[in-house]
Amino acid sequence: MRMFLALVHHPCVDRQGKVITTALTNVDVHDIGRSSRTYGAERLFIVTPVTLQQKMVTEMVHHWTVGEGLTRNDRRAEAMRRVTAAPSVAAACEVITSLTGQAPLVVATSARMEGPDSTWAGMRERLRHHDGPVLMLFGTGWGMAPELVEGADVCLPAIVRDPELGPSDGYNHLSVRAAAAIALDRLFGA
Amino acid sequence: MRMFLALVHHPCVDRQGKVITTALTNVDVHDIGRSSRTYGAERLFIVTPVTLQQKMVTEMVHHWTVGEGLTRNDRRAEAMRRVTAAPSVAAACEVITSLTGQAPLVVATSARMEGPDSTWAGMRERLRHHDGPVLMLFGTGWGMAPELVEGADVCLPAIVRDPELGPSDGYNHLSVRAAAAIALDRLFGA
Numbered sequence: 001m002r003m004f005l006a007l008v009h010h011p012c013v014d015r016q017g018k019v020i021t022t023a024l025t026n027v028d029v030h031d032i033g034r035s036s037r038t039y040g041a042e043r044l045f046i047v048t049p050v051t052l053q054q055k056m057v058t059e060m061v062h063h064w065t066v067g068e069g070l071t072r073n074d075r076r077a078e079a080m081r082r083v084t085a086a087p088s089v090a091a092a093c094e095v096i097t098s099l100t101g102q103a104p105l106v107v108a109t110s111a112r113m114e115g116p117d118s119t120w121a122g123m124r125e126r127l128r129h130h131d132g133p134v135l136m137l138f139g140t141g142w143g144m145a146p147e148l149v150e151g152a153d154v155c156l157p158a159i160v161r162d163p164e165l166g167p168s169d170g171y172n173h174l175s176v177r178a179a180a181a182i183a184l185d186r187l188f189g190a
Numbered sequence: 191m192r193m194f195l196a197l198v199h200h201p202c203v204d205r206q207g208k209v210i211t212t213a214l215t216n217v218d219v220h221d222i223g224r225s226s227r228t229y230g231a232e233r234l235f236i237v238t239p240v241t242l243q244q245k246m247v248t249e250m251v252h253h254w255t256v257g258e259g260l261t262r263n264d265r266r267a268e269a270m271r272r273v274t275a276a277p278s279v280a281a282a283c284e285v286i287t288s289l290t291g292q293a294p295l296v297v298a299t300s301a302r303m304e305g306p307d308s309t310w311a312g313m314r315e316r317l318r319h320h321d322g323p324v325l326m327l328f329g330t331g332w333g334m335a336p337e338l339v340e341g342a343d344v345c346l347p348a349i350v351r352d353p354e355l356g357p358s359d360g361y362n363h364l365s366v367r368a369a370a371a372i373a374l375d376r377l378f379g380a
Contacts, residue, residue, distance in 0.1 A: 027217050027365075030365065031364075031365045031367060034363055034364055035365075035368050037361055038349075038350075038361055038363065040355060040356070075363045076363075078361065079363070128354075159228075160228075160380050161228060161229050161378050161379065163380060164318075165230060165378060166230070171227055171228055173224055173227070173228065173265045173266075174221075174224055174371065175221045175224055175225075177365070177368060177371075178221055178367060178370075178371035180368075181364065181367075181368035181369075181371050182375045182379070185349070185375065185376070186375070186379070188352055188355060189352060189376070190347075190350050190353060
């Protein structure tokens with residue numbers, strides 16, 4: 001199994017459900033890059049169709065991996081080295097196919113997942129026997145557009161608190177940085 | 191069991207191991223506040239002895255809970271409402287004692303934990319039968335000063351990848367935002 005992540009800036013939705021392109025957020029790239037490196041994800045695609053934002057990703061990675069940042073913090077370089085921009089999820093899938101010779105199993109996450117088709121424990125187990133590449137999608141803004149979630153091969157349940165601790169009031173508004181970290185830990189944590 | 195968190199800005203260490211006070215980081219407060227709310231932690235103490243930084247915490251909380259931010263995002267208000275500044279971990283413990291009538295069980299986390307005295311699964315189980323308050327400590331900078339970790343009642347292991355996935359190269363440089371989210375999920379996740 002070879003693991004890839006995508007942080008999706010388009011197509012996402014705003015709080016009214018309108019499809020939008022969200023802006024690149026520096027700390028997302030750093031945090032999810034560091035989590036990717038810790039849990040062994042091979043590459044983190046920052047998905048945005050905006051050329052200028054793709055260029056910002058490239059410049060950020062350059063700063064930390066060959067520029068000034070490298071001498072300041074080489075652990076950060078190791079995390080940033082696996083970050084790359086992609087214009088769409090489909091383009092990221094093509095890169096993965098050319099790298100591995102196989103199309104990835106696309107796995108969607110969402111804080112508002114309706115009808116997930118695997119449990120986290122089931123997915124954890126499945127990935128231990130999965131031969132090909134896997135691409136996990138994380139949305140920004142108010143989440144990925146429904147067509148992206150519906151088009152995924154597997155949809156995972158929303159991350160929530162153990163219901164045995166008491167009735168949930170439905171609050172699960174984690175940052176994408178927190179959600180991605182938890183997702184990686186649920187699938188690949190010790 | 192009543193759960194409390196502390197994000198510790200002092201005493202922490204820099205990369206040379208020197209004791210320092212780190213600066214308040216806006217996104218830490220938001221992210222860990224949101225994770226606290228999601229997993230049912232009652233209060234998040236931002237621990238700093240610097241009066242001006244304590245004032246910044248208070249102003250941030252005010253902005254999101256009664257000021258302009260409230261009308262912009264009421265989910266953020268719910269997260270920020272549980273954030274408060276404290277001058278030290280001891281002061282946070284005193285607040286907890288006065289709130290609950292009992293001193294908290296203090297639980298330390300660290301990316302470089304030597305000699306943890308509980309597993310994550312063991313702690314998860316223990317907390318389900320624990321009657322009093324619990325305070326979990328998270329360090330900033332290059333981690334909490336050793337005396338703070340050593341003074342805790344329980345030290346949890348560093349968060350790492352499942353060793354069955356292949357030999358670890360020891361990289362576990364998560365952001366504190368990611369580490370706190372994972373810790374809460376390991377103890378209270380579904």
